[in-house]
Amino acid sequence: MENNFSAENSLRLITETIERSRRTMAKNSGKPMILWGVLVAVTSVIIYFLWSKTDNPIWNLLWFAMSAIGGVGTYMIGRNREKTPATEISRILGKIWMWFGFFATGFYVILWIVAAIRYTAGMDGILRVDMTMLILMMMGLCGAISGSVMNQKAVSISSVLATALSVIFLLLIPDGSPLQILTFLILGVFALIIPGLILQNKAKA
């Protein structure tokens, strides 16, 4: 039987094996997105509540705590899938979001350092950088690219829609209002939770 299959059968076997293997590997691939989506949505609501109550944006530091929790959660999900190998696609996705994390965190750190230098040097004026807008744009871009890499139009569309809704919301609210943080609630739901659920359902199908 071993060497009796035709060229067509060989090509079919290659295609089917790769597709079946990819489906297996895609199982639970939506879980990290759902985890991060819930974390982003919940953290944004908590920060909004605390910022509104205390009138102090210092609560934005909670994003760092959220990143730590998300990192541990992502590791735990990965550990439970340890027998499933990574695909080239999952490696690319990991790198896209690693660079997002690097830029987002690096941006926050640089901003705090510059603010501290300006304060120490007694420089006048307000440091005007719309961090929320920049993070939103980066997150939307990474989500849209991820959807394209996975060949999942729904994920790309959801990311673009989430970014558009968030940016419109951000432009409509008063400058400096704690409401701005709720844009991440929109982003968490539309750019992470919904695409994550779509991926989970496709993997189960």
Add this chain to the structure above:
Amino acid sequence: MPENGKFFKPLDPLLHSELRLAVMSILLDAGSADFVYLKAETGATSGNLSVQLDKLQQAGYIEVTKGFKGKMPQTVCSITDKGRDAFASYVEALRSYISPDNR
């Protein structure tokens, strides 16, 4: 090999086997995978899979690394550059059997 006036490229006998081809297809996509995963995906028995992996390893198409994950033994198979090249040549040869102009 001439056949009906047309030429077909020879098929690598090492890859022209269902189980070995399935293993190579998985490794081509994933880069590396452990024995348990390959067994589950191919539906092969442990004995048969071990024999076929050994053949692929001897040909230099894959590398087999035995180690431990925690206290559990783990065998990880990775495709080599030679294996990728052989797979590409095999697919090219298959196409010569299917293509009407016998590339």
